[in-house]
Amino acid sequence: MKQFDSLAGKHLNRRQLLAGSAVLGGMLAAAGLTGCGGSANAAVQDIAFWHLLSGGDGIKMQAMISKANQGNPGFTVHPTVLAWGPPYYTKLAMASAGGRPPELAIMHASRVPGYAPGGLIDPWDMSLLAEHGVTPESFAPRIWDKSQQNGQVFSIALDSHPFVMFFNTDVAAKAGVLSANGQLQGVSSPREFLGMAREMQKVTKAHGLSFGYLGSGSQMWRLFYTLYKQHGVDMELTPGQPMQADRDAAVESLEFMASLFDDTVAAKSGDISTGIAEFARGSSGMLFSGVWELPTLKKAGLPVDAATIPPLYGTPASYADSHSFVLPRQLNDDDEKRRSVYKFVSDVLKGSLSWAEAGHIPAYQPIVKSQAYRELTPQIHYANAADIITYDPESWFSGSGSDWQTYFAENVQNVLLGRDKAADGWDAFVRRTNTLLFRPNPV
Structure with missing residues (x-):
């Protein structure tokens, strides 16, 4: 704004007028506002995504993020990787309570009972996920049951890792x-x-x-x-x-x-x-x-x-847990950005065969039932674990890490x-x- 202030109250020559117009046009374009025939919706949405996956898991996750970004030019997911365990969950809670959370995060399913009652994460709208072909029937029964708290869905499992x-x-x-x-x-x-x-x-x-x-x-x-x-x-x-x-x-x-x-x-x-x-x-x-x-x-x-x-x-x-997607509570709701988050999650679920290659059992059942998954060994030999997995007893203080x-x-x-x-x-x-x-x- 200082550049505009320096021009105020002065007689502008043609060069100054053109320069000022160029600056203003650049600012409008950066804000996603264009001239005739343009649209604010043309701006690419930036989606912050926190997770705690490192090593080989981190490499696999980055590949899935990159694939989803490439297939969705309307948004770009920006991951932030934080240390596994108490530091991660502490930072996530503080970010949500302080009004500066990411739009999406990974939590272990066993940790959700400690966060959902305090209003730090929002429930999922399954009708929005259904628009992308993801429904309760897409998940194994034990995994789906774990996603719910008091009748609401607070997490969407990517896997079970027994x-x-x-x-x-x-x-x-x-x-x-x-x-x-x-x-x-x-x-x-x-x-x-x-x-x-x-x-x-x-x-x-x-x-x-x-x-x-x-x-x-x-x-x-x-x-x-x-x-x-x-x-x-x-x-x-x-x-x-x-x-x-x-x-x-x-x-x-x-x-x-x-x-x-x-x-x-x-x-x-x-x-x-x-x-x-x-x-x-x-x-x-x-x-x-x-x-x-x-x-x-x-x-x-x-x-x-x-x-x-x-x-x-x-x-x-x-014994098992699940890496699950959660929606940190937003200070200012953005419906369009939230819809993009749903699309991203559905794309990752549908592309989770690569996640299975890292050893995890995909939560998305169409992947588990596919011929490609059946050809993975030894993964197919412990796939039955999804039917007998047992999560930690629920409490605000229990769970992975x-x-x-x-x-x-x-x-x-x-x-x-x-x-x-x-x-x-x-x-x-x-x-x-x-x-x-x-x-x-x-x-």
Whole structure:
């Protein structure tokens, strides 16, 4: 504006008039305002999108974003990648509360219950998604149920990413535990599983199973909750009430986990990285980890396959979470931009076969039912996990990357190291959880 002020009150010659007109025309064009025959709608919409996907997942997501941008000249999605875990969720909450959120964000489905009640995210209008062919029937039942809070849809899942069992087919064959169909022989009890692991250890001369857990509450919780839910029991976290859980099932699950770390079945101690590295170099026959590790294992050149963790306590169950799209609450609604967000999300869902290549199970069922997906191995061998996945018990403080999982580690790690009794570790975790249950949701 200073340039216009300098011309005010002066007699303008032709050159000055033309210069001033050029500046004004440039400003109008930048604002999306054109002359006769133009339209404000010709401006490209900028859509801010926050996510926490890094490494191989981040590369895949960027490719899907770029493809959607290329196919939709009316908008450009600009991603911002933030650190996984508490920092991400804290920044997202602060941005929403402060009136400067992105138009779209990724959240783990397990974290949505802590955000939806506080008005930090908006519900989805399924009629708008239906315009692009995305309906409730597009999702597996368990995934769709998880998307809702109090009868409203607050998240649209991109995937489910379960905790599974990878195995080295060469080691399994030499150990005599590989079936004719190329899958591991069925086991249905802790004793049978330990026996299978020990047969694999005879082949590797190191360990039968790799599972790194030190310093990782999320890693410990994923295995624990899988085993706990395989008992056919529930866990409830109701505000203002003590934690409701089956103590016997919890203690038995922790005792079995501790029994793994005998330096024969699995190493006595190790973190996630050392566990993955051990399996990748062929020093164990099996690995408990998330499906997102598949690209790393394939890159290592392993003869790798995968399956859901066998039901050792009678009930098929697999811990999982979902990367889900959410709509941060906007201070000023922009209907056209919001419609563009819906189009972008539908395009990403429909292009999620590439996401499946990274190991995740697409939430969009037309992809899962496609011939192209059926040809992905070992992905197709654990696709049944979508039917048995179990999310964290709902609470404002539970979920992936939460401090609650850190508290689990603080009370359980010494159990796995053989220093504390399983019952004592569990009881201490329950007391810590009960403290949280009597606190209000801070967001």
